[in-house]
Amino acid sequence: MSDLVGAKRYEKGRTLGEGTYGTVFEATDKVTGRIVAIKKIRLGKYKEGVNVTALREIKLLKELHDPHVIELIDVYPKKKNLNLVFEFMTSDLEGVIKDRSTVLSPADIKSYMQMALKAIAFCHRKWVLHRDLKPNNFLIATDGQMKLADFGLARIFGSPDRVFTHQVFARWYRAPELLFGSKQYGPGVDIWALACIFAELILRRPFLLGESDMDQLGKIFAAFGTPTEAVWPGMTSLPDYIEFVPCPPTTLRQLFPNVSEDCLDILQKMFTYDPRKRISAEAALSHRYFSTGPAPTKPDRLPRPPIRASGDNDAQDRSPVVLSPAHKSRRISFPNLDTNPQSDGGQPSTGVRRAATGGRPGGPGFDPMSISDEKGRPMLNSVDKSYLRKRKLMMDLALQESEDA
């Protein structure tokens, strides 16, 4: 069995779909007998080796293990491709929402939202922002469990010195701070997107269908009222802030006439303008919406979403009623906007980074990780070195003391 490694381990089957950077096949794992999905990523197309998006996904999924995050089972290169082996998923949340023969009860919606929030709470605990939440990135397993996939835009946000690109998320799921060009956003962006998905589960159609970034803001403000500096302090200083004609809020009740009070309350907390006041995934999970009736439906009892048909690779043939955002065009923005040397690794931006992070330990102007900053990377000078050698014995003793202590 030990020679069943790499490509030899899998028996390839039908094509499942076409993604932005590769084709997905169904396959059988000869070692475990398990059905898997293999994402084949073309290499070297742009003479830049392994695709950054794919690499990001690999890097993060190798570290993230949770029942609500898709499992990356294996990775292997073959010829001019890199193959990512995932657990096989029968459908996705977009399929559930769009299938008009599926009826979703309040308990079903609660179940989906609980799984989605668990996935995001886990990611945020691990300091990962997903940044591309939308219904078709929540995949559904045979047993009804929903898992988060597509980590190609995800980022570790533990480093406070990083500025991020605001060109993330499909437009309809983009938080207002992103639309205003914020580059120092946090987990709140994922929560906003989840709120949009929540609304979409209730309404059974995308909630805020902006046709441009500007229009998206307009749609948001039309729904929740134009925010003021009082509700959202700091808003007017965001990079792309522009003033909108004040628009009074519709009450949430008008927007969602048939949901419970608890449901309305959690929605309100997730749709909060000020990202600092927006509820966290962890807090949302302990909101009373989840503890009062009806109890969330057990995943294996959820209405069966339509099983993917062979070659059904996109949404347009599923339901003529709902329009998708230019499905692939949203991705135009992702490659390296925040990763090219000009905006990130190159020296011109270090000043920006530093300025943006003002109160970091080490004091202003001290940017330890910047190589363009000579004083950030000194070697120990030779005086220090010989001094060190002399003091080595002494130190040894001193250390032994502290060890005994």
Next chain:
Amino acid sequence: MAADFWASYQSKQLLSVEEVSRVAEEDLELGLTLQDTRLIKIAMTTYMRDLAQQAKLRQRVVATAVCYMRRMYVSKSLCEYDPRLVAPACLYLASKAEESVAQAKLLVFYAKKLKPGPENGAYQLEVKDLLDMELRVLEALDFRLVVYHPYRAAVQYLNDAKLTDVMQTTWSLLNDVYRTDLPLLHPPHVVALGCIHLAAFLKDRDAKPWLEDLKADMHAVRAVQMELLDHYEQYANIDPALTAAAMAKLPIRTRAART
């Protein structure tokens, strides 16, 4: 994941001194000694740093790249994975993993200008070599790319210990840590503490009471210091001829050199 070292893969694969001090069978056959392999890795660490400086890559990219290289050679031989190729490939991969992507073409351009080590006129690197090696490195690393570093922990500790005046010295020591296999042996916060204690000694400050308060694992902190001190003792002034001799034992494996 910055604060989540213990849940990471890295925490589960800390190695022992014996494990990082093995010389691969194939390398032994070529006459490479443990000392040779160490010299080569130090030379490559310097090379990566210089190359990164030319290509304007962040320090963090270098730190990650050096860890990739050192981790690779725990299981792979130098002769099969030519360090002159591995070094730029690790930098390239780390630049992607750390979200400040370098252009392959640019990296190759600088790699051509800046020859690795003191010899090798025949050595030529092409984009194709770099991309091929990137994939081999990825495989050798089992696609595990997240690396934690001691810098941030060190800053926090220094602030906490009110020892910010030894920041520069600590930093120098931390940078030198990457010239050793220490990052593979100890968790980043222990490495940070080892460097802080050493730095405090150098500057006649006493970090001991603070370390005791912290209930740090003094045995590990001490091990870090001793390893660093050994390094300074043995490799503070390396004779370039020794490194050259070690490198000369390796066959040249770039495409350009073969054709």
